[in-house]
Amino acid sequence: NAGVTQTPKFRVLKTGQSMTLLCAQDMNHEYMYWYRQDPGMGLRLIHYSVGEGTTAKGEVPDGYNVSRLKKQNFLLGLESAAPSQTSVYFCASRMTSGDTQYFGPGTRLTVL
Amino acid sequence: GDSVTQMEGPVTLSEEAFLTINCTYTATGYPSLFWYVQYPGEGLQLLLKATKADDKGSNKGFEATYRKETTSFHLEKGSVQVSDSAVYFCALTPTTDYKLSFGAGTTVTVRA
Numbered sequence: 496n497a498g499v500t501q502t503p504k505f506r507v508l509k510t511g512q513s514m515t516l517l518c519a520q521d522m523n524h525e526y527m528y529w530y531r532q533d534p535g536m537g538l539r540l541i542h543y544s545v546g547e548g549t550t551a552k553g554e555v556p557d558g559y560n561v562s563r564l565k566k567q568n569f570l571l572g573l574e575s576a577a578p579s580q581t582s583v584y585f586c587a588s589r590m591t592s593g594d595t596q597y598f599g600p601g602t603r604l605t606v607l
Numbered sequence: 608g609d610s611v612t613q614m615e616g617p618v619t620l621s622e623e624a625f626l627t628i629n630c631t632y633t634a635t636g637y638p639s640l641f642w643y644v645q646y647p648g649e650g651l652q653l654l655l656k657a658t659k660a661d662d663k664g665s666n667k668g669f670e671a672t673y674r675k676e677t678t679s680f681h682l683e684k685g686s687v688q689v690s691d692s693a694v695y696f697c698a699l700t701p702t703t704d705y706k707l708s709f710g711a712g713t714t715v716t717v718r719a
Contacts, residue, residue, distance in 0.1 A: 499650075526705055537611075537696060537709035538651075545705065553706070585650055587707075594639045594658070594700050596707055598650040 497521055499599035501586050507605045508576045516571040516602050518586030526589040527569040528553075528596065529561060531582040538585060544569055576606045609634040613697045613710035620687055620717050628682040628713045630671075630697035638699040640664075640673055640680040641707070645694040654682075654695070687717045 502517045518527065525546050530538040540553030544563040558580060560572045569588075573580060583603050587596040614629040632640065639658045643651040655664030660675035669684045680697060697710040 528706075535711055537711045538707075539709075540706055543706065587651075589705065594705075595641070595653055595656065598643075598652070600650040 499586055499588055499597050501584075501599040501602050503602060504600070505603050507607065508573075509607050510577060512576050513572070513574050514576065514604075515573075516584055516586075516604075518569045518571070518588075518599060519567055520569075520586075520588040520597070521567060522588060522590075522597065523566070524588035524597075525566070525591045526596075527563065528587040528589075529559070529569065529571045530585045530587065531555065531580075532585060532601070533582050541571065541584075576604075578606045580604065581606045609638065609699060609701055609708045611697050611699055611708055611710040613695075613713055615711070615713070617714040617716060620715070622688060622717055622719055623686045624717075626682075626684045626687045626691070626715065628695055628697075628715070630680045630682065630710060632678050632680065632697075632699050634678075634699055634701055636702050637675070638701045640671070641698045641700070642669070642671055642680070642682050643696040643698060643709075645696065645712075647693070651696065687715075689717050689719050691715065692717045 499520045528543045529541040542561040547566040586599040589596045610633045641656045642654040644654045655666040657664040657673035663672045671682045694712045
């Protein structure tokens with residue numbers, strides 16, 4: 496049981512490049528989330544999904560897109576990266592009936 | 608909207624010292640309250656939680672009590688160890704929602 500995994504662990508992009516971050520969970524959780532973590536700001540919700548095929552905007556969705564084509568995977572895309580998107584990105588998942596979120600190890604993204 | 612305020616750090620302590628991290632919240636109804644911990648280079652892990660007023664969450668020697676009257680969920684540990692060095696996040700989930708709201712995080716360093 497791997498829990499929540501994230502790919503890649505580190506990435507450096509140039510301004511304007513695109514990339515996709517992959518989150519996978521093997522706990523059969525319905526809900527999945529993408530957060531970004533910036534110094535002094537805690538974690539802020541980017542997008543979330545309450546089930547396969549559904550997505551919704553969180554607190555800071557601009558510049559990001561997401562897809563949930565399979566229940567176990569939640570993808571976060573940056574179409575045209577900007578230096579303001581330099582951050583650590585965390586994925587999390589949760590059962591429908593529970594209230595505890597389980598987090599992945601994070602992806603550290605630097606945009607030059 | 609819902610929000611969490613926790614004491615700013617960083618906090619530096621000696622081993623076996625007493626640790627308190629203050630957390631207060633603003634929310635309607637009766638949210639679930641959490642403390643998450645992030646060890647260096649890792650993702651967030653649930654440390655403890657409480658789901659109703661006067662509940663006490665506890666784990667690894669840490670405790671926090673859900674105080675509805677003061678809208679607080681302060682984290683305490685009686686005798687810290689070097690291995691407790693981490694960033695601690697207070698968070699809440701409203702009863703009618705499935706999103707987590709985080710505090711800014713408190714960095715704790717324990718010196719031998």
